Amino acid sequence: MIPAAFDYVRASSLAQAIDLLRDDPDGTKLLAGGHTLLPALKLRLASPELLVDISGIAELKGIEISETGIRIGALATHAELFASEPLYRELPVFRQAASLIADPQVRNRGTIGGSLANADPAADWPAVAVALQAEIEIVGPNGLRRVATRDFFIDIFSTVLEPDEILASVHIPRPRTGMHFIYRKIRHPASGFAVVGIAVGVRLQEGAVDEISIGVTGAANHAFAGQRASDFLIGKTLSQDNIEQAAQLLSETTECLSDRYASAEYRANLIRIETRRALFALAS
Amino acid sequence: MPEPDNRHVVTLEINGTRKTVAVEARKLLVHLIREDLGLTGTHVGCDTSQCGACTVEIDGLAIKSCTVLAVMADGASITTIEGLTDIGAELSPVQAAFHEHHALQCGFCTPGMVMSVRQLLRDQPNPSEHDIRHGLAGNICRCTGYHNIVRAIESLASKGDQP
Structure with a gap:
């Protein structure tokens, strides 16, 4: 298959x-x-x-960890996010989620910025970024602006990016001590994309949920935050009963997508099951 | 619509040799390799970045050359299956292991498979069977059922050889 003709410029700066x-x-x-x-x-x-071609622009590269937060350049590949030891020490969920994306060759080329900007409803990073409460830095003719990931996605393949703007980087607050994240997905057997993917971060204090954040992908037109389920669990223990109720709440949060592969009811059920599994894993 | 003859000059190192070629912006790297450089060991299978038959190394990383533009490879160093050994010379370790363990039947996927295995063994010199199967997720073989491919790679584990 040959694309229609186009011209090509390799940009050297943002x-x-x-x-x-x-x-x-x-x-x-x-x-x-x-x-x-x-x-x-x-x-x-x-x-x-x-x-x-923005792939050579230095300002869009790099993974930096400072006292205030983590900056991931838009050009960071899935393979780089997998391999980065400093990032792994800070947030192991990056390695875990990256290993579930596509295959090794694709991970060597695909970027986190591309995944977020493209806003495929079944992409993995959107759920992870929502759960991490990441902010997306956007550069345009009028300068810089930052948008919370949960406000970044509008619809299928649609974001708040204007046609003359570029997604430059992802900024993640340093997780508080004791905050643990996990990403789980039901992988489409052919495409490798998420039929449903759930990213959850939980911090327990004396057995009760002190902080929680949930991102969901694959299920709806775009990734979203599981706010009701999070609110429900705040201050509660991760008992079987509480987990079941939170998972049920999350599965009822949204009208799910329906396609040839998975009906809306099936996707809602997968949200429930994957949320349970994620929360049980974080409880132990 | 841009003119189709709007060409870009690409200079790259392929299997250790420097080459300069003028290409259309829309030309895929796999077509540059096969048609302009005549290296037909790199295959086009699915043409949708699923099957891995077109896997080559760019600057030491295994990638699917059907999903990279030739112009993007300007300044890069590329290794294809032809770069692993000279014709008639001793096979490279991965090729020899595939031969030894009957890890191919029709052979169509083999060049891409070998290029992926090189990266797999660089990343994980002593992979488990799970690591091997996970590491080959980007390469599809329709003949072998993968079993002998896994055995071939297991035979290379922790030998310490350069893949």
């Missing part, structure tokens, strides 16, 4: 990429890992005039 994007926002696409864009171009689902 400023250059923004200039190129501003010239023709609708006819221009950003290229990083290319593992969503190139298949779409091959199928001619998209026919941009110009691809701006």
Whole structure:
């Protein structure tokens, strides 16, 4: 399969990429890992005039951990997020979630920024980013802005990114001591995407839930936060009964997607089951 | 619509040799490798980044060359199956293990499989059977049922050889 003809520029800086994007926002696409864009171009689902290759822009790279938080450049690949020892020591969920994405070759190219900006309803990082209460840093002609991940997604393949803006980095607050995260997914056997994916972070104090955060992907038009289930569990123990009730609440939070592979009822049930499993794992 | 003859000059190192080629922006790396450079050991299977038959190494990382633009490889160092050993010379360790353990039948997936195994063994010199099967998730074989491929890789575990 051959894409329709386009022109190509390798941007050397963020400023250059923004200039190129501003010239023709609708006819221009950003290229990083290319593992969503190139298949779409091959199928001619998209026919941009110009691809701006941002994969070499230094300002979009790196994983940095400071006292205040963690910054992950948009170009960090799934393989880099898997391999980073400092990140693993801080948040092992990155390695765990990365290992569940696609396959080794795809992980060597695909990026976290691409995964978030593309907003595939079944992508894995959106759930993890929501649970981590990450903020997404966006750069555009008017400068920088930050958006909470839970407010970033609007609809299927749709985010708050304007056509002339670039997702630059992901910022995660340092987790408090005792906060543990887990990501679980039911993997589509062919595509590897999440039929349902649940990211949960819990901090227990004297047996009771002191802090909790839940992100869900695969189930609805876009990733979302499981706020009602979180609110329910605050101050409670992770007893079997409480876990069952929280999982049930979360499965009733949203109208689930329905497709040839999984009905809405089936997805709602998977939310319940995966939430149970995640919470039981975090309780022990 | 840009003119199809709008060409970009790509200079890359392929199997240790420097090459310069002019390509259309839309040309895929696998087509540069096969058609412009004549290295047909890298195969096009599914053309949708599922099967792994087109796996090559860019700067030491195994990637699917059907899902990378040739222009993106400008300045990169690429290794294909042809780069592992000279024709008629002794097989590389992974190739020899595949031969020894009958890890191929039709052979179509084998070049991509071998390129993936090299990375797998670099990342995990002593992989378990689970590690091997997980590490080969990006390569599909329709003949062997994978069993002999796993045996071939197990035979290489912790030998200390360069894959």
